Amino acid sequence: MGIVKKIFKKSRHTEEDGIFFDEMKKLLGFKPVNLSHYRRAFTHRSSNKTDANGNPINYERLEFLGDAMLGAVIAAHLFTEAPTGNEGYLTKMRSKIVSREHLNELGRDLSLIQWVESKVSEQHFGENIHGNLFEAFIGAIYLDRGFNYCEKFIYKKVIIPYVDIQKLEGKVISYKSLLIEWCQKEKKRFFYEVYEDNGAEGQKYFAVKLQIGDKVVAKARATSKKKAEEKASQRAYFAFQEKINRK
Amino acid sequence: MGIVKKIFKKSRHTEEDGIFFDEMKKLLGFKPVNLSHYRRAFTHRSSNKTDANGNPINYERLEFLGDAMLGAVIAAHLFTEAPTGNEGYLTKMRSKIVSREHLNELGRDLSLIQWVESKVSEQHFGENIHGNLFEAFIGAIYLDRGFNYCEKFIYKKVIIPYVDIQKLEGKVISYKSLLIEWCQKEKKRFFYEVYEDNGAEGQKYFAVKLQIGDKVVAKARATSKKKAEEKASQRAYFAFQEKINRK
Structure with a gap:
């Protein structure tokens, strides 16, 4: 590849990364460090991407990681906020917060789908893609910045705007x-x-x-x-x- | 209360705390900060202890917290260590690691039962007390020192000595x-x-x-x-x- 072409390619890459960096920074509320984790969180399996070892690159494994981190952060929040609730109560409350329906709502509200890289059209994704993307995004934050930033993001985007123990308990109706x-x-x-x-x-x-x-x-x-x-x-x-x- | 009695009481407390501090430090591999979390992790419901608001003090709610932290740490470990495993595989492996049987083994190996404060004798505890104490102890570490120390402890006491993906997969028999x-x-x-x-x-x-x-x-x-x-x-x-x- 000629040097001019190389520079051109490099600068184009940087510009693309720059836009994605800015978008992610806005979404996260803090700076991302390694963008590849977030790119993976938006890569649908239909892209058929693989790494150097032939392992698929898509967001499915990140969902597992994000689900675990979300579970831990919500557990810690409920433990503190519901000091009178026993184990059964805490488990029930957490299930309500991390229900598939609720995760879909969260993913949809953040419009995560706009960043998805895929070879199929959006109609083929199915309803749960919003929640799956949300979980995968949390997983990417964990890999990029660790648990504390994960917690920060979940507080800002899940707990403060959505988690209300009184409402979850059915005490507040409207x-x-x-x-x-x-x-x-x-x-x-x-x-x-x-x-x-x-x-x-x-x-x-x-x-x-x-x-x-x-x-x-x-x-x-x-x-x-x-x-x-x-x-x-x-x-x-x-x-x-x-x-x-x-x- | 007379001043002599006060000093006596304080110093007796300090000595008791000192012993417990040393024991916890040895078990943890790092310094505990707030001993009350660990004391709670060893308080059986039969003690009938309550706080100033009348809420029971025992380790049962801590189990919920510890279970969530353990799940998150093991998920992150498996995510990195099993790069070829899909979501289903990762979920299955985690279930094997955090099985009731395995948690009981971990709690028993650490002899956690020796610190239990209870009003019933040990025969009444049931087999699962070992695993429950183990989970509660992880919960106490989270409250006392945060996620990173929790992770440190789980690596040292669970992942390094026990978690072997090859064996869990049945590839290594003996x-x-x-x-x-x-x-x-x-x-x-x-x-x-x-x-x-x-x-x-x-x-x-x-x-x-x-x-x-x-x-x-x-x-x-x-x-x-x-x-x-x-x-x-x-x-x-x-x-x-x-x-x-x-x-």
Whole structure:
């Protein structure tokens, strides 16, 4: 290969890596170190990639690793947050948090599918690809940055926005009603703005902005208007709680 | 309380803590920081202890935590050590390593039962107490020192002495025959010294010392002569492998 071609190839690579690096950094909330782990986390088996020893390169083994790390982080969180729960209770709560349905929701919300490298079209992936990608991504974080960064990411993307022990226990039925009650008590105006939004997979989504006073306090996206409003209310509720805790 | 009594009480506490600290340090291979986690890991529910809020203090919730940490550490180990294994294979191998039977063996080998605080006698504990204590102890390490120390302990006490992928796969049937073969090839004299040994629970154990040349290279203890010899052979085999890897 001529030297000019070599430089051209190298610089092109760097640019591609640069874009992927920036995207991953944004998604992670911290700097990735070895991008190859994240590339693998988005490589579908249909790519038929293999390493120098002929072993397949795709995200399937990373799912196993990510699932284990997620289980450990959620276990530690529940252990601290539910000091009165016995072993059976803790196990049940964890199963709810890491249910296939919930993992799919998490993967979908992060739009992980946009980075997938595959030789089949998205219709062939099946519903569980979102959760599988989410698990594989956690596995990649572990390989790249270790357990503590894994924990950091899971807190930011799973525990803070989604894990609510009261709701999991069925004690809180609707965050929308909690929020409305609070606004009325505090004499604050509130407003849910809902609009339709078509997802990358052609599925219909509803997106909602929740405004309290003059400020948009939360946004959410879900497969029904009701779900999107509930999700936005929950996010707003936790954002308030965090604010109160920080005071 | 008079000042003399106070000092007396404090110093007595310190001495007790000092002994427990030394024992834990020896078991852990590093310094414990907050002994209360380890004390809890050895507190049986029959003690009926509760904290200031009336929540029971015993090791049962710690089992949940330790199980999750053990699962994560073993998953990461298998991910690296079995690069050709798919998700199903990795899951199967992990189940073998963290089987109830295996955890009981680990807890028994570390004689964790000697530290148990309980109001019932040891006969009432049931067979699984050894594995439960082992899991709870891992949970205590996580709370006290975090994931990395947990991993360190699991490598030292579980992975290095026990986890052998070849054996788990059924590829190596007997370490004793491997060892005998090696000794014959290398023209080394070897000798298994077996003696009976009664465990704390009144159960009969067999202990074995394996000598190669003039040196005792491994010791092991098990419920049959054959098992003890096999265990000692496996330990010697891994000790040799580690020596070779370090060169």
